[in-house]
Amino acid sequence: MHQQKNQHIKTYLVEQFNLPPEQIEMLLPSFIATLGTHMQNLEKALEENNLASIGEVGHTIKGAFLNLGLEDCASIALRIEERGKAGDHTTNFKQLVEELRLKISPVLE
DSSP, X not given: OHHHHHHHHHHHHHHHHOXXXXXXXXXXXXXXXXXXXXXXXXXXXXXXXXXXXXXHHHHHHHHHHHHTXXXXXXXXXXXXXXXXXXXXXXXXXXXXXXXXHHHHHHHHO
């Protein structure tokens, strides 16, 4: 799964940004590290039960997912963003973040 997701990201970057494979190989570790930081920030906002912060980090991580061609993760991040910014206390953010963590963990390993 790890290889499959990473290959998807590499193919997306080549097609969308016309980057040479060598450059992608060089940039990918930093993209993945940034994604890991965004996930930590999301989990911290969740722990603090700060809906405004959850919404903001949801927005940031959504953009990171879209830049890597991870639309499935971006759609979850969009729900987190919208419901966090709306101050929706009925949303199970913990479940959404866990779902996101599960989907992205192969890339972060």
